[in-house]
Amino acid sequence: MLTYSFMQIAFVVAILLGISLPLIGSGIVYKRLSSSGDALAHSSMAGVAIGLVSGLNPLLVSVIICIVSFLIIELLRKKFSKFSEIGVVVVLSTAIGIAGILSNYAKASNFDSYLFGSIILISTNELIATIALTILVLTFTLVFSRQFFACLYSEDEAKTSGIKTNAYNFIHSLLLSITIAVGAKIVGSLVVSSMVVLPTAIALQFKKGYKTTLIISVIASVFAMLSGLTISYYADWASGATIILVTIVILIFAFLYRFIKEKFF
Amino acid sequence: MIKLTNVSFAFSNTDEVLNNVSFEMKDGEFIGILGPNGGGKSTFLRLVLGLLKPQKGKIEINERKISYVSQTTSLNDASFPATVKEVVALGFVKNKPLIFLSKEQKQKLNNILEEFELSDLKNKLISELSGGQLQKVKIAKALISNPSLIVLDEPDAGIDENGHELLIHTINSLNKKGVSILFVSHHKDDLEFANKIYFIEDGSIIPYEEELKRGHHHVNL
Numbered sequence: 001m002l003t004y005s006f007m008q009i010a011f012v013v014a015i016l017l018g019i020s021l022p023l024i025g026s027g028i029v030y031k032r033l034s035s036s037g038d039a040l041a042h043s044s045m046a047g048v049a050i051g052l053v054s055g056l057n058p059l060l061v062s063v064i065i066c067i068v069s070f071l072i073i074e075l076l077r078k079k080f081s082k083f084s085e086i087g088v089v090v091v092l093s094t095a096i097g098i099a100g101i102l103s104n105y106a107k108a109s110n111f112d113s114y115l116f117g118s119i120i121l122i123s124t125n126e127l128i129a130t131i132a133l134t135i136l137v138l139t140f141t142l143v144f145s146r147q148f149f150a151c152l153y154s155e156d157e158a159k160t161s162g163i164k165t166n167a168y169n170f171i172h173s174l175l176l177s178i179t180i181a182v183g184a185k186i187v188g189s190l191v192v193s194s195m196v197v198l199p200t201a202i203a204l205q206f207k208k209g210y211k212t213t214l215i216i217s218v219i220a221s222v223f224a225m226l227s228g229l230t231i232s233y234y235a236d237w238a239s240g241a242t243i244i245l246v247t248i249v250i251l252i253f254a255f256l257y258r259f260i261k262e263k264f265f
Numbered sequence: 266m267i268k269l270t271n272v273s274f275a276f277s278n279t280d281e282v283l284n285n286v287s288f289e290m291k292d293g294e295f296i297g298i299l300g301p302n303g304g305g306k307s308t309f310l311r312l313v314l315g316l317l318k319p320q321k322g323k324i325e326i327n328e329r330k331i332s333y334v335s336q337t338t339s340l341n342d343a344s345f346p347a348t349v350k351e352v353v354a355l356g357f358v359k360n361k362p363l364i365f366l367s368k369e370q371k372q373k374l375n376n377i378l379e380e381f382e383l384s385d386l387k388n389k390l391i392s393e394l395s396g397g398q399l400q401k402v403k404i405a406k407a408l409i410s411n412p413s414l415i416v417l418d419e420p421d422a423g424i425d426e427n428g429h430e431l432l433i434h435t436i437n438s439l440n441k442k443g444v445s446i447l448f449v450s451h452h453k454d455d456l457e458f459a460n461k462i463y464f465i466e467d468g469s470i471i472p473y474e475e476e477l478k479r480g481h482h483h484v485n486l
Contacts, residue, residue, distance in 0.1 A: 030345060143362045150358045153347070160314045160333035161410065164360055207390055209348035 007233065009127060010119045014229050014243075016130045017183055017195070018222035020137040022203075024179045025196025026214060027172050029204075030152045032084070034197045036073050039088045040177060041193035042095040043069035044184040049102035059129070059185055066177035069095065074173065117188030117240040119229065129182050137175055141214070144168060149210055191240035195221065198247045205254035220250055266292055267313055267414075267447075272322030274312055282308045284468035285322070292327075292413075295436075295446040297456030299473060300465035306449050307336070309465055310418055313447065328414040328445070332356070332407035336418045349394070350387040352402050353377065356409035373409060381405045381431070397428040404432060414445040421455060433458070 002008055028036055047065030051058030069091045076087030122130075140148075150158040151165045158165050176196070183192035203216035228243030235242070267290040275281040282305045290296050300306045311317045312324060314333055357363060357370055366374065378384045381401045386394065391402060400420055407415055417436070421429055437458040440446050448456060453473075456462050462473035 146358045157333050213346040
């Protein structure tokens with residue numbers, strides 16, 4: 001399998017996305033905005049459709065639409081502070097509407113590749129984009145992990161002690177939007193929304209601290225990506241769908257581990 | 266120094282929460298704030314801390330290092346993954362990158378955990394702590410950064426008698442060392458060492474003695 005260069009690249013990209021998706025996704029899980037990952041993934045589809053129809057670079061348009069979508073979600077979240085999911089629903093519905101209409105005018109095969117992903121058909125530009133993105137996400141997580149953790153713990157306390165909470169939240173939103181847009185092209189829009197959330201859900205079952213939970217989520221995510229990719233190669237299944245099913249199986253085992261530990265130990 | 270001059274504040278579409286309020290707190294003072302729920306205590310604190318902007322009036326704050334112990338944090342969220350040690354160490358965090366704690370910071374962290382009897386719990390998840398233990402964690406986090414002003418919003422909720430005594434003793438001894446204290450409470454007993462006590466109700470702030478003279482002594486106090 002690894003004698004093929006396209007599979008070697010697919011494995012490298014799987015590892016890189018396996019690292020960056022849960023690192024940047026954990027923030028939305030703790031902010032109770034898991035569904036915003038879904039809204040952004042659908043926004044990326046709308047962006048791809050706009051790109052394909054207008055002749056602009058679909059990945060670039062997708063990144064821009066994702067960023068705008070997240071800003072709208074945040075704006076509506078602040079406007080309707082007690083009903084934060086309203087923003088997610090507005091963006092999700094709009095994105096599905098735009099993608100649905102414009103997909104009629106885009107070349108079907110192109111649009112499908114963005115919908116379900118094409119990890120074994122990665123261009124050099126996409127590989128470079130994934131490497132650059134992973135470096136950015138890793139740098140943000142390593143260097144400003146405690147600042148972002150302080151924002152998650154209590155924005156008011158963080159602001160009072162002089163932490164620039166708006167700046168850290170904005171950088172996180174920006175990286176999240178770009179990660180989802182790039183990830184959607186590679187593992188598919190429908191899959192990426194799950195991969196920003198499920199690894200954190202798996203890690204939370206082990207009931208560890210903030211740092212250890214992040215590390216476990218990355219290990220689970222990379223393992224799911226690599227084993228999903230391997231199974232899909234030999235079984236001739238769709239790679240994105242297989243990765244998600246493997247992740248769900250890991251989540252079930254994590255639930256079982258927690259249940260047994262709490263019940264018998 | 267904190268000075269509020271003729272400050273008014275209202276959330277959109279509501280009546281004024283604070284109406285033409287003036288207040289002054291000098292460096293090193295211990296000021297207590299009492300008042301019923303919904304009377305505007307938390308709004309007053311959020312204005313003082315710069316978390317809200319007043320529609321009218323002027324707020325001057327001349328404090329460099331402020332620690333705020335708020336009522337609601339992710340500590341109230343049972344699924345938030347954080348250990349006692351991780352939360353208390355947040356007190357060190359500013360905007361400069363802090364990947365690893367320095368030797369001095371580790372020592373200080375261990376000392377404060379010891380002082381608040383949290384050493385044995387340092388690797389425990391905050392979701393597994395009792396209400397009193399949680400409050401100790403919040404206060405230890407606030408103290409570790411050597412603040413010049415500590416603002417506490419009802420920090421004794423859910424705390425046991427020992428924890429309560431430790432809290433009052435700690436706050437009092439910090440004040441004696443020159444740290445300014447702004448303490449919002451439901452109970453006047455918490456404020457026995459305060460230099461001044463104010464009462465906030467219906468958008469106004471008045472000295473507690475005046476409130477007593479008016480005969481509006483609140484049942485909770």
